[in-house]
Amino acid sequence: MRRRDDSFLHPCVFAHRQLSVEADLAIASERRWELYKLLAEPIRLRLLALAAEEELAIGELAELLGESQPNVSRHLKPLRASKLLAVRKEGTRVFVRLQEDHRADPVVADALRAGAGLLEDEGVLGRIAAVVRAREAPARAFFAQAAGAPSAWPSELGAYLAALAPLVARRRLAVDVGTGDGALLEVIAPVFERVVAVDRAEAQLERCRERLARRAFDHVELLLAELGDAPLHDRVGELGGADAVFAARVLHHASRPSEALRGLASLAAPGGFVLVVDYRAHQDERLRDQQADAWLGFEPAELRDYATRAGLEDAHVTPIPAARCGEGPDGHLDWQVLAARRPADA
Incomplete structure (x- = not known):
């Protein structure tokens, strides 16, 4: 019995498979392009980098970046839709963090480095610990x-x-x-x-x-x-x-x-x-x-x-x-x- 591999496929079937592979690659390429486009906004780079450092509430992100909560929510929405961020609701608060399985993605890794650089230049990274500690202020x-x-x-x-x-x-x-x-x-x-x-x-x-x-x-x-x-x-x-x-x-x-x-x-x-x-x-x-x-x-x-x-x-x-x-x-x-x-x- 001859081995069943692509060398014995009917030419029409083989051509169909090749077209399917090319279509998959085109879709993957389009998705990569969309990811680059999504991360082109500096504020999204900062948000992504902050979410990689610590699980933070939307209000905490707004405080760290000096932005309004509606503006932060607006920029978080596409990051959430793309599954880059995990979302956890606790009462009326919403917390976000980076989906860990995206750290290995070269595009995301590059975005995290760029975002962290922006945050470092602005002195934001050093303020994360203080913002987190402030959660305990009412209890104190x-x-x-x-x-x-x-x-x-x-x-x-x-x-x-x-x-x-x-x-x-x-x-x-x-x-x-x-x-x-x-x-x-x-x-x-x-x-x-x-x-x-x-x-x-x-x-x-x-x-x-x-x-x-x-x-x-x-x-x-x-x-x-x-x-x-x-x-x-x-x-x-x-x-x-x-x-x-x-x-x-x-x-x-x-x-x-x-x-x-x-x-x-x-x-x-x-x-x-x-x-x-x-x-x-x-x-x-x-x-x-x-x-x-x-x-x-x-x-x-x-x-x-x-x-x-x-x-x-x-x-x-x-x-x-x-x-x-x-x-x-x-x-x-x-x-x-x-x-x-x-x-x-x-």
Whole structure:
């Protein structure tokens, strides 16, 4: 039997195939021309380069470029239509970032270099970090104000938890990041032999001190620090790293949640756990004003992805229905717990 390849095709069939290939090449060439045309606008080069540096909201892009939001939206539209940008909606805000699979495209790579050069000359690249940090400004102002008495738990809760403590295998040291008024300490202080509780707002730590004095939690050490501050990491390092790092309703205030989770992971000892309590993704914009939330919760897959990028393993997310989440301004939301472990050989 003769091999079936193009050398044995009927001339008409062969010619048809050749025409099809030439047509495909013509279409591809036309698309490349359209891409060059799309990226000929300097503002689009800048937008593309910014989206490659950081996932940014349209308002943040407008601030960085000194343009109006309508003008930015107008130039983003063709970039989105061409699939160069990925779009994520969060409440009333729209975030954009570069589709990663386009970085290898020679035309896009050249456009990114040109756009980055423009941004560098204009001093825009150096301002990205400040614009991202500004997402936390409302939260800083909100928590800098002490409001009311610390929230209460059942007065006998500590005794019950102390009875359960022997069931926890590793309970030498816990770290409570973003401790606020110390509500979570009511749960972890009776269980762990030592606790470091950290917050960046002195007003919150003052309320926390009242709680510690009332409960006689003299094995809890308070630190005024940011998550990334060296004194916090040095202190936890001196103590041998944490068996458990807690962050309760903290991540949605972070300007970069993924980076925050890496900071939490770095506080854990090898084999230690990171436990994050936060909201499921929701659309209640009121919480931005009521409690200075930067993010409207997270999808479970997002939290698992953050954990993986932080070098953690065995990440799993457990849902918490709203019926168990209290009566506060966020009590109507479903919560969730991310639990992940730092590798034992880290």
